[in-house]
Amino acid sequence: MTHGKLRMVSLVADDGRRYVVREEKGPEHRYGTQFMIFFTEALTDAAARLSGAEFRVLGRLPRHLSYKDFRPLRRETLAAEMNLSGAAVSTALKRLNELGYIERKGTGWATQWRLSLDLGWQGTVQAYHKERRKRAEEAAKQPKLQAIPGDASPPTT
Secondary structure: OEEOOEEEEEEEOOOOOEEEEEEEOOOOOOOOOEEEEEEHHHHHHHHHHOOHHHHHHHHHHHHOOOOOOOEEOOHHHHHHHHOOOHHHHHHHHHHHHHOOOEEEEOOHHHOEEEEOOOOEEEOOHHHHHHHHHHHHHHHHHOOOOOOOOOOOOOOOO
16 A cells, blocks of 8 residues: 555564565665564554554654664654644653653653664564564663562661
């Protein structure tokens, strides 16, 4: 199916997982055609859980963010492109992060974002699995906080 200048295709993998593929061809892609894959289950889930503005922001984010690298994102830029208020974009980004569709690193002006691997991927299947393994290894290296059994009340003097 065609949406304006974008071509959308629905695919089913050997394991039964469904994908929506969007053809990417813009000024930054001079040679050949690139594809971005959205996992159908994630899009269905997002459509059920998000407001209209939040879903629109999610649909716009692949133009600005990567599945692999964290990137800065100015809410003012996104708001102007989508004819939304900056507050609406901030609220949408917060909700998308809470639901796991995007990931956040940093705070304030240094905040950077990336798309979740649960949402989709841009690139080869091998690169997708390599990135999944890399993130799992990074998560395993993170220190885990454990509760200490006993009285958690502060000492009295």
